[in-house]
Amino acid sequence: MEAHFAHHHIKGTPSKPALPISRAEWKVRVDLAACYRLCALNGWDDTIYTHISATVPDQPGHFLLNPFGYRFDEVCATNLVKIDLQGNVLEGSKYRVNVSGFAIHAAVHMARPDAVCVMHLHNVDAIAVSAQTEGLLPLSQHALRFYEQIGYHDYSGLTLTPSEQIQLITQLGQHPAMLLRNHGSLVCGRTVAEAFVLMDTLDKACAIQLKAQAANGRLSMPSVAICRQTRDQLIGDGSPEGVLEWPALLRKLNALDPTYQT
Numbered sequence: 001m002e003a004h005f006a007h008h009h010i011k012g013t014p015s016k017p018a019l020p021i022s023r024a025e026w027k028v029r030v031d032l033a034a035c036y037r038l039c040a041l042n043g044w045d046d047t048i049y050t051h052i053s054a055t056v057p058d059q060p061g062h063f064l065l066n067p068f069g070y071r072f073d074e075v076c077a078t079n080l081v082k083i084d085l086q087g088n089v090l091e092g093s094k095y096r097v098n099v100s101g102f103a104i105h106a107a108v109h110m111a112r113p114d115a116v117c118v119m120h121l122h123n124v125d126a127i128a129v130s131a132q133t134e135g136l137l138p139l140s141q142h143a144l145r146f147y148e149q150i151g152y153h154d155y156s157g158l159t160l161t162p163s164e165q166i167q168l169i170t171q172l173g174q175h176p177a178m179l180l181r182n183h184g185s186l187v188c189g190r191t192v193a194e195a196f197v198l199m200d201t202l203d204k205a206c207a208i209q210l211k212a213q214a215a216n217g218r219l220s221m222p223s224v225a226i227c228r229q230t231r232d233q234l235i236g237d238g239s240p241e242g243v244l245e246w247p248a249l250l251r252k253l254n255a256l257d258p259t260y261q262t
Contacts (some may be wrong), residue, residue, distance in 0.1 A: 005043055024057035029077040031192035031246075032117070033260040034253055038196060040072035041256070044203065046122040047071065050128065050184065051098065053105040054117045054192055058067065061085050064107065065102060067095035076262050085110060107165035108172065109190060115188035119196035125206035126185035135179055136205060137226045139212050139219060143205035145198075147231040151175045155182040193242030196249070202248055 032054045056062040064080045080091045085106050087099035105118045151171040172178050178186040189195025
């Protein structure tokens with residue numbers, strides 16, 4: 001018989017979902033809630049907008065998403081909403097989701113089975129770099145992680161049409177990251193931890209670029225050979241990133257506010 005995680009209601013937090021949750025799903029829920037809280041701590045949230053989605057283990061076509069109308073710092077393991085690929089709420093959750101906002105995530109999840117976690121943010125530094133014609137430049141070690149490993153998608157308004165979904169996933173390809181021109185950032189992780197670490201690296205790379213450009217001096221960039229060599233060193237053996245960083249980040253979050261686990 002499948003083991004199920006016991007949930008305890010804490011005053012002031014949402015009650016547990018109606019149906020039992022497997023240990024595997026509960027772990028993803030806790031990690032995803034932690035990811036939302038860490039994004040809020042970093043100032044990457046946009047009031048109640050943008051999303052981080054994760055696939056539900058052993059439930060093909062099912063995903064977890066933040067409840068629409070909640071800030072990132074209010075998200076916890078039990079109020080994450082389980083939805084299908086069309087954004088329909090499953091299992092009688094009392095929360096609703098931003099279906100149109102999930103369209104980007106749905107397209108990526110459908111095209112990229114490896115994308116267990118998809119983060120789409122309106123982080124300010126990433127938007128600023130996305131608006132630059134040349135995009136992300138190899139100006140820092142952080143940026144070199146994405147050398148020839150980042151896609152770009154031109155802005156086409158608020159609504160993501162089916163044809164634009166196709167364009168987006170084509171431009172993303174197998175890259176781990178994308179800048180949506182004049183809009184925001186997107187990363188794909190094989191785990192929640194990997195998605196967060198990739199976004200952290202991308203955000204820092206964008207911030208460094210903007211500061212370097214603001215100095216109005218001549219910019220120094222490594223050779224193509226060094227850029228590729230460093231990227232390959234940073235990727236290493238290709239195993240998911242974030243394994244070492246994630247426990248440290250959770251310790252930080254636990255010390256500040258452990259309610260994401262409820």
